[in-house]
Amino acid sequence: xxxxxxxxxxxxxxxxxxxxxxxxxxxxLAMGPEDGPDYGGLMLLAIATVFGxxxxxxxxxxxxxxxxxxxxxxxxxxxxxxxxxGVAFLSLLLWRDRPGLLWFIIPAGLLSxxxxxxxxxxxxxxxxVELTGIAGLAISAPAGxxxxxxxxxxxxxxxxxxLVIWFTDRMMMARRTLETIRGGKAAPAVADRVFYxxxxxxxxGLAIGVVTVLIFVSGGVAPWTALAPFGLGVLKNWAVVxxxxxxxxxxxxxxxxxxxxxxxxxxxxxxxxxx
Numbered sequence: 001x002x003x004x005x006x007x008x009x010x011x012x013x014x015x016x017x018x019x020x021x022x023x024x025x026x027x028x029l030a031m032g033p034e035d036g037p038d039y040g041g042l043m044l045l046a047i048a049t050v051f052g053x054x055x056x057x058x059x060x061x062x063x064x065x066x067x068x069x070x071x072x073x074x075x076x077x078x079x080x081x082x083x084x085x086g087v088a089f090l091s092l093l094l095w096r097d098r099p100g101l102l103w104f105i106i107p108a109g110l111l112s113x114x115x116x117x118x119x120x121x122x123x124x125x126x127x128x129v130e131l132t133g134i135a136g137l138a139i140s141a142p143a144g145x146x147x148x149x150x151x152x153x154x155x156x157x158x159x160x161x162x163l164v165i166w167f168t169d170r171m172m173m174a175r176r177t178l179e180t181i182r183g184g185k186a187a188p189a190v191a192d193r194v195f196y197x198x199x200x201x202x203x204x205g206l207a208i209g210v211v212t213v214l215i216f217v218s219g220g221v222a223p224w225t226a227l228a229p230f231g232l233g234v235l236k237n238w239a240v241v242x243x244x245x246x247x248x249x250x251x252x253x254x255x256x257x258x259x260x261x262x263x264x265x266x267x268x269x270x271x272x273x274x275x
Contacts, residue, residue, distance in 0.1 A: 009077040011057040014254055015171075018261040019137040023163045024049060026265050027144030030272035031156055041096050041147040048088035049140055055081035056112060060119055092147060100152070104143050111136030130171060138163045158222040159272070162211055166264060169207040169233055173200045174257050177240070178250055193241045204237050223275030229267035232260060 028042045058074035058081070092098045111133070118129045141163050145156035176197060194201070208230055215222045 004073045004076050007073060009054075009058045009061070009074060011054065015174075015257070016053070016133065016137060018258055019134055019167050020049060020053060020140055021046070022167075022261050022265045023138045023141035023160070024144045026163065026268050026272075027141035027156060027159060028148055029144075030159060030269045031145035031153070032148045038096075038148055041092065041098075042144065044088045044092050044096065045140075045144060045147050048085045048092065049143075051081045051085035051088070052108070055085060056115070059112075060116060063116060063119075096147065098147055098150065100146055100150075101143065104139060104146075107136055107139050127175075131168060134167045134171065135164055138167065154218065154221045155272075158214060158218050159226075159268075161214060162222070162226060162268075165207050165211055166230065166233070167261075169204055170257055170260065172203055173197075173233075173237055173240075174253055176200050177253050181250055181253070188244075190242055190244075193244060197237070197241055201237060201241065204233055208234065223272060225271040225275050226268065228271055229264050232264055232267070236260060 024046060025042075028045070029037055032038065055078050058076075058078035061074040062071060062078065089101065092101055114132055114136070115129070118126070138160055141160045142152050142156040145159070146152050176199075180196075208227075211227055211230055215224055215227060
């Protein structure tokens with residue numbers, strides 16, 4: 001038993017942490033009350049979300065065949081993580097009086113089922129699955145806004161769409177960059193790099209255009225200042241194309257995108273708060 005307790009089970013999807021926590025922080029802090037965020041509610045939601053995500057990994061392993069000792073380990077950590085997540089979630093429902101959070105169980109459950117299916121079908125790294133994951137995990141943004149205000153406003157939905165657009169754009173660029181590293185497809189000239197990244201550059205331009213239209217049709221619900229953080233993606237993409245300064249380690253691509261995500265989160269929170 002001691003061997004099981006001392007060997008926690010962690011998810012290998014490192015990029016998912018940013019897609020969960022950045023929207024959660026943005027939704028909580030950008031849409032918080034004018035007199036200051038409810039940090040207690042934010043902490044409870046973060047615990048419920050993080051430990052709920054942690055519980056999914058041992059659950060996924062339990063759906064596979066394996067040695068009995070491993071199954072005991074996975075079962076132990078699934079129950080442990082779920083208990084922590086459940087206590088935090090119930091505290092939000094009862095202590096913070098946020099019964100509407102029950103509705104968020106539906107997309108979370110659908111996302112879990114979708115991922116379990118894709119894992120069984122061995123397509124969990126496909127583009128469709130990654131897009132579904134972004135759309136599902138970014139739900140933490142309106143959840144954070146709801147915990148803060150007690151309602152899901154149009155502003156929270158607009159923020160959610162912006163976050164989905166941002167992470168989709170960055171995911172596509174990261175995938176292409178990883179292809180460059182793993183396939184040794186470095187282009188020596190700027191023109192060659194523009195051609196190689198043409199689809200990602202076009203998608204980046206489309207993302208800026210869609211966000212602009214979203215802000216315009218929102219009628220003031222989404223502030224124009226929210227457009228500014230997307231400039232980070234433009235600068236990053238063109239810096240790679242012009243200088244050819246791609247890293248040579250797949251792990252470094254993830255860390256680079258993580259830094260971008262943190263900067264984007266801080267700028268997006270500021271953009272909404274100052275509007």
